[in-house]
Amino acid sequence: MTTPALELDELEVRHGAVQAVRGISLTVDRGEIVGLIGPNGAGKSSTLHAVMGLVPPGGGDVRLHGNSVVGRSPEDVARSGIALVPEGRRIFAELTVDENLRLGSAGRRFGDLDSVYELFPVVRDFRKRHAGALSGGQQQQLAIARALIARPEVLLLDEPSLGLAPQMVDAVFEALAQIRDSGIAILLVEQRAQRTVALADRSHVLANGRLRLTLGPDAANDTETLVSAYLS
Amino acid sequence: MRRARAALELLAPVLLVVLVALFGTIVSSSTQTYVVTTLVNVAIVVALYLFIGNSGVLSFGHISFVAVGAWTAGILSMPASEKPAIMPSLVGFLRDTTVGNVPSLALAAAVGAAYALLVGLPLMRLSGLAAGIATFGVLEITHNVLRYWEKIGPGLNTFSAVPETTGLLQACVGALIAIVVAFAYQWSRYGRMLRATREDPAAARAVGVSVYGQRLLAFTLSGAVAGLAGGLYVHLLPVNAESFYLDLTFITLAMLVIGGATSLWGAVVGAVAVSAVDSFLAEAENGVNVFGRTLDLPSGTRIVVVGTLMALVLILRPAGLTGGRELRVPRALRRSVLTKFSA
Amino acid sequence: MTVDWQTIADAFGLGGMYALMAVGIGLVFGVLRLVNFAYGQLVMAGAYSLAFAYERGWPVWVGILLCFAVVIVLSVAMDWVVFRPLRTQTPAVMLVATFAVAFLLQSIALLWFGSLGKIAASLSSLNQPWTVGGVDIRKISIVATVVAAGCLLALVLLLGRTNVGLHMRAAALDFRTARLLGVRANRVIGTAVLLSGLLAATVAVLMTVQTPLVTPDFALRDTILVLAGVVLGGMNRLISATLGGFAIGFASGFLGGALPTNQSQYLPSFLFAAVILVLLIRPGGLFTRFGQQAAERV
Numbered sequence: 001m002t003t004p005a006l007e008l009d010e011l012e013v014r015h016g017a018v019q020a021v022r023g024i025s026l027t028v029d030r031g032e033i034v035g036l037i038g039p040n041g042a043g044k045s046s047t048l049h050a051v052m053g054l055v056p057p058g059g060g061d062v063r064l065h066g067n068s069v070v071g072r073s074p075e076d077v078a079r080s081g082i083a084l085v086p087e088g089r090r091i092f093a094e095l096t097v098d099e100n101l102r103l104g105s106a107g108r109r110f111g112d113l114d115s116v117y118e119l120f121p122v123v124r125d126f127r128k129r130h131a132g133a134l135s136g137g138q139q140q141q142l143a144i145a146r147a148l149i150a151r152p153e154v155l156l157l158d159e160p161s162l163g164l165a166p167q168m169v170d171a172v173f174e175a176l177a178q179i180r181d182s183g184i185a186i187l188l189v190e191q192r193a194q195r196t197v198a199l200a201d202r203s204h205v206l207a208n209g210r211l212r213l214t215l216g217p218d219a220a221n222d223t224e225t226l227v228s229a230y231l232s
Numbered sequence: 233m234r235r236a237r238a239a240l241e242l243l244a245p246v247l248l249v250v251l252v253a254l255f256g257t258i259v260s261s262s263t264q265t266y267v268v269t270t271l272v273n274v275a276i277v278v279a280l281y282l283f284i285g286n287s288g289v290l291s292f293g294h295i296s297f298v299a300v301g302a303w304t305a306g307i308l309s310m311p312a313s314e315k316p317a318i319m320p321s322l323v324g325f326l327r328d329t330t331v332g333n334v335p336s337l338a339l340a341a342a343v344g345a346a347y348a349l350l351v352g353l354p355l356m357r358l359s360g361l362a363a364g365i366a367t368f369g370v371l372e373i374t375h376n377v378l379r380y381w382e383k384i385g386p387g388l389n390t391f392s393a394v395p396e397t398t399g400l401l402q403a404c405v406g407a408l409i410a411i412v413v414a415f416a417y418q419w420s421r422y423g424r425m426l427r428a429t430r431e432d433p434a435a436a437r438a439v440g441v442s443v444y445g446q447r448l449l450a451f452t453l454s455g456a457v458a459g460l461a462g463g464l465y466v467h468l469l470p471v472n473a474e475s476f477y478l479d480l481t482f483i484t485l486a487m488l489v490i491g492g493a494t495s496l497w498g499a500v501v502g503a504v505a506v507s508a509v510d511s512f513l514a515e516a517e518n519g520v521n522v523f524g525r526t527l528d529l530p531s532g533t534r535i536v537v538v539g540t541l542m543a544l545v546l547i548l549r550p551a552g553l554t555g556g557r558e559l560r561v562p563r564a565l566r567r568s569v570l571t572k573f574s575a
Numbered sequence: 576m577t578v579d580w581q582t583i584a585d586a587f588g589l590g591g592m593y594a595l596m597a598v599g600i601g602l603v604f605g606v607l608r609l610v611n612f613a614y615g616q617l618v619m620a621g622a623y624s625l626a627f628a629y630e631r632g633w634p635v636w637v638g639i640l641l642c643f644a645v646v647i648v649l650s651v652a653m654d655w656v657v658f659r660p661l662r663t664q665t666p667a668v669m670l671v672a673t674f675a676v677a678f679l680l681q682s683i684a685l686l687w688f689g690s691l692g693k694i695a696a697s698l699s700s701l702n703q704p705w706t707v708g709g710v711d712i713r714k715i716s717i718v719a720t721v722v723a724a725g726c727l728l729a730l731v732l733l734l735g736r737t738n739v740g741l742h743m744r745a746a747a748l749d750f751r752t753a754r755l756l757g758v759r760a761n762r763v764i765g766t767a768v769l770l771s772g773l774l775a776a777t778v779a780v781l782m783t784v785q786t787p788l789v790t791p792d793f794a795l796r797d798t799i800l801v802l803a804g805v806v807l808g809g810m811n812r813l814i815s816a817t818l819g820g821f822a823i824g825f826a827s828g829f830l831g832g833a834l835p836t837n838q839s840q841y842l843p844s845f846l847f848a849a850v851i852l853v854l855l856i857r858p859g860g861l862f863t864r865f866g867q868q869a870a871e872r873v
Contacts, residue, residue, distance in 0.1 A: 054755075074751075074754040074755050075754045075755075075758060075759050075760060078754070078755055078756060078757035083756075084755050086755060090749060090752040090755075092748050092749065092752070095744065095745065099741055102738070103741060103742070103745050103753065103756050103758065104756055106738070106745075106753075106756050106757040147756075150756075290671065354851070355855075357855065358854060358855070360665065360666055360667050361608075361610060361667060361670065362854045364610075364666075364667050364671075365610070365670075365802070365854065366850070366851045366855075368802075368847075369803070369847035369848070369850045369851045370847075370851070372803075372843055372847040373844045373847045376840075376843045376844045377841070380840045478678075479678075482674060482675070482678045485674070489671060489675075531690070532682045532683070532684075532685035532686035532791075533682075533686060534682075535678055535679070535681070535685075536679060536682045536683055536686060539675050539679030539682060540679060542675040543656075543657060543672065543679060546661065546664075546671065546672045546675065547657070547660040547661060547672075550664065
């Protein structure tokens with residue numbers, strides 16, 4: 001058995017007295033998209049923050065290719081090969097598109113501009129502009145491009161479709177499929193359950209900080225299962 | 233139980249202040265001056281606590297209120313015969329009015345409150361860093377104006393010839409008044425509302441508390457206490473504009489931070505503890521006899537020690553020596569004594 | 576009001592020095608959200624180093640080297656001992672802490688060197704005038720202006736053209752996201768502290784030419800004015816903070832030179848009244864676009 005690219009092992013997160021994540025375990029392999037869906041407050045973002053070292057886990061372990069990254073600073077986690085596309089995109093609106101991309105390779109020496117431009121031509125077309133001048137969808141593409149430029153082994157995305165027009169969502173999900181095919185392990189946190197389940201190799205439903213259910217792509221059209229998973 | 237807690241919250245600082253005052257009666261007269269200064273410092277730090285501790289908003293401006301209190305009491309209680317020599321350009325009604333000791337102190341508190349209200353009206357909209365810098369601006373302006381405006385005071389001169397009425401008794405009573413005012417405020421519904429805004433401004437606003445209004449009330453009240461303390465100061469020592477500037481701001485803030493900014497007990501403990509260390513070192517800078525050996529420290533040691541203490545407390549124990557909590561009786565004792573007490 | 580060329584040149588020189596101090600304060604504020612009240616004490620330490628070298632008759636360049644070494648060591652030490660442990664505290668707590676550090680350093684200077692002051696006059700020849708187009712202007716006014724402009728230009732290039740500059744700009748805008756991209760927090764903060772130390776040392780050299788008597792409160796007054804200028808300009812952006820610092824320096828140099836004393840003595844009051852007004856009306860500062868607010872309001 002090979003070690004998975006990313007492995008969460010009984011991960012727990014506490015915010016003061018509140019336990020946001022109560023021991024979840026999952027794995028993401030190279031060339032695989034794993035979805036993490038669930039209602040607001042289920043602990044999805046907390047899970048990603050714990051992986052990145054933004055909040056210290058209350059227990060459990062996070063392993064990248066079998067090596068624990070718990071206790072490292074966010075920049076060290078980024079440098080070891082895990083990239084996060086944060087919720088709300090968090091691009092630097094006052095810097096140019098190019099500068100945003102350069103920041104993406106802050107952690108690692110090499111930048112992979114060509115394949116990023118190929119995936120998101122808009123980023124190349126507007127590279128001298130201020131990132132704040134881009135549309136929401138373009139900003140999302142920039143945020144993903146910025147994460148990819150350091151050639152991470154694992155890509156985490158926190159609600160990339162939030163606030164985007166439907167055709168933009170299509171473009172983003174299409175890009176994610178291509179990124180998967182290039183051999184990157186993707187953990188996708190989403191509210192759009194149906195689209196995520198359809199895209200991902202498997203999707204975990206998170207509620208009250210626990211994994212309730214695991215769904216395959218074939219469950220995407222099984223509305224009943226999805227609804228009951230959310231309401232359980 | 234609640235009443236017992238309240239009683240302790242008032243009694244502990246009161247007892248500490250009374251003990252300090254009693255200590256003052258048994259020491260030499262030169263040491264007594266330090267004790268009296270300590271008690272006046274208690275009043276200033278309690279004034280700082282009343283606003284900063286309850287609101288969680290920083291103020292570098294309170295020494296301005298101490299200063300206008302000192303100016304008020306100093307000008308009004310100086311004998312009319314002395315005024316022309318020290319304050320030749322004083323405006324008419326200040327020149328012609330002379331009041332006694334107690335009225336001068338009451339007026340000092342009133343002017344302190346009025347000035348704080350005036351300043352607070354615009355400034356209480358600010359929080360955090362902006363509040364810190366704006367109140368610092370108030371200190372700068374007050375200091376600048378008092379230094380040069382000779383129509384309302386001695387300008388660069390020193391307040392000599394003010395009756396030196398602040399002895400142990402007056403300083404002790406002043407400190408006790410400050411403590412009682414702060415205590416009454418923090419147990420009132422206004423005090424509770426302001427502390428709610430400190431913990432969570434959004435939630436407090438959501439239940440209808442006016443953050444601005446509550447801060448303004450506390451600011452004004454603490455201005456009154458600071459003004460009173462200024463009055464006590466001018467009756468204690470010959471002060472001038474430099475007495476109420478950065479040094480006093482620093483040392484009183486240090487007292488509050490070292491003691492613990494979020495409790496009355498912390499404010500009083502901080503004022504007493506730091507004053508004690510400070511007085512000892514000030515004395516040692518002039519050479520002091522400790523256990524038969526002469527300790528002679530170079531001048532400047534005081535602030536080095538106090539500054540180091542403050543930095544250490546901020547880094548290692550940001551809630552202060554008392555942890556920012558009121559004094560609590562240990563649990564075991566509480567069960568046996570206090571339940572009987574309140575039953 | 577009497578205005579001559581010397582007054583204007585002095586105002587430019589002072590404006591330049593204050594702009595450098597504003598940058599020094601603004602760089603650290605950008606990455607740490609910390610207003611360093613103790614910045615003036617770095618300048619003071621540098622000035623004492625120059626005086627120390629002058630007293631022993633060391634060559635000018637040794638004095639300047641010592642000045643830079645002392646100021647940089649001190650600013651790095653300040654970062655390690657005070658700023659880092661306090662990084663998670665609120666800006667207000669950090670302001671109180673640096674206020675304490677300022678007093679601490681000042682009284683250490685008092686303890687070591689006494690209150691009388693030391694003389695640092697190794698560059699006093701710069702107070703001689705140059706004749707420019709028939710007008711006499713003291714060399715230091717021109718040197719200060721040129722040095723300030725040079726430092727600012729170098730800084731603009733560093734921030735705009737290098738990777739570490741880009742990282743610092745990103746950290747100032749959104750520290751958390753910058754870290755998520757792999758920007759090393761400690762390196763960015765260390766660089767900001769180092770640069771602000773370099774600027775403080777530069778200011779120390781320039782300032783001792785004009786004020787050769789070094790006392791424990793050396794540069795204290797100037798720091799307070801610069802802080803006011805930084806807030807007036809808008810401390811969220813380096814460029815507006817710098818402009819604010821320059822404006823305050825220029826204004827106090829110009830008005831201080833042009834107005835008679837009995838009119839200029841209330842200058843600080845007007846200045847701080849303006850600071851308060853700006854905080855209330857345009858919390859982002861005068862030199863920022865509207866809508867960028869630094870201060871929380873209730």
